[in-house]
Amino acid sequence: MRETVKNNCQLLEEGEFSLPKGRAVKKLGEVCEIRNGGTPKTGNKEYWNGGIKWITPKDLGKLNDIYVADTLRKISEIGLQKSSAKIIPKNSIILSTRAPIGYIAINTLEMATNQGCRGIIPSNKIIEKYLFYFLRNSVNLLNDLGVGTTFKELSTKALASVQIPVPSLPEQKRIVAILDRTFKAIDQAKTNAEQNLKNAKELFESYLQNIFKNNNWERYKIENLTSLITKGSSPNWQGVNYVENSGIFFLTSKNVGEGELLLKNKKYLEEKFNKIQKTSILKKGDVLTNIVGASIGRTAIFDLEEVTNINQAVCLMRCLPNKTYNYYLMYLLNSPFFKNILHNNEVNNARANLSLTFFKHLLIPVPELSEQIKITERIKQFLSETKKLETIYQQKINNLVELKKSILQQAFKGEL
CATH class of the missing domain: 3.90.220.20 (DNA methylase specificity domains)
Known part of the structure; x- marks a missing residue:
């Protein structure tokens, strides 16, 4: 375990995750409090359906936003007390640390988690959204730090050892503002490309519909x-x-x-x-x-x-x-x-x-066999053209996803 952490900290310093010169670098555990989660006994009804929000990796994986304000399941106060679950204050980071490692969100209200998540509570030295972006950029590293045979798990100790550049609060705000603005533009471009891709597919379906529904054969x-x-x-x-x-x-x-x-x-x-x-x-x-x-x-x-x-x-x-x-x-x-x-x-x-x-x-x-063949050839030609469009739009989507990753890496290398 120690060797794994050592190797991956070297990877953070030397390679894909090289740290910017001139910025203070801290271990995550030095600038954040990390809280583990837990699950009350499922057979005890007294522990469930209370007023405490309770989130799991599965719930995190279903989110379409970087924020989470509610959860599918709730636990009671006594369920919290009788388990290892802990309250995570609002405006913290909730990270899945097994099955899989790397789902992440900012909780806008306090909640608890199961044992598959960690709550990361930022100190006054770090802005939660800066921390969010850093962890999103570090998902590959976090997975490398995980250990286990059936499935990988990222321990609290390994998570706390991750090195994070900690510039001044004004600099963190500047970086977050650039990322917010840039990602908003990228997300809009991605939405447009996804709609164009959907339109291209629907165009072909509409073409088939017109051929096979509207005829007198x-x-x-x-x-x-x-x-x-x-x-x-x-x-x-x-x-x-x-x-x-x-x-x-x-x-x-x-x-x-x-x-x-x-x-x-x-x-x-x-x-x-x-x-x-x-x-x-x-x-x-x-x-x-x-x-x-x-x-x-x-x-x-x-x-x-x-x-x-x-x-x-x-x-x-x-x-x-x-x-x-x-x-x-x-x-x-x-x-x-x-x-x-x-x-x-x-x-x-x-x-x-x-x-x-x-x-x-x-x-x-x-229709007549000769007409069937002609119709089929026209369909194939139309399909070929729509496939070309689909390829163009899908490549745009892929490029935008990669652009987001690249900009995140630049942000934490001090290149923004």
């Missing part, structure tokens, strides 16, 4: 446009085991994205699964749509070469090539109009689901 049941509509099965029911990267790719609803396959978390099964579940072995070009859970209606084309089967949450539709273009069907099912139809027909038992019978009997607008 003939309606046909999907079963009359396909040679196969089926779903897979669970290997647990078949006595089949999962294997490491050497069996059959087992595609689940998690792998079916909107217009694309999601392949980060691939699972594999013993090859005997395909002997049991022959009808759900995929062929290149199959249309896959999710029929169970929150992702119902998410549709993609299977475009892989590897041998693959599916689970019971994925519906396979194999288009008749002389009647239906598979990409046309995919875009249609991903359109807002047809997503609403799918969700309106969910059967909610233990978990929302759609039946194969529903898909077989679903009526969809179908």
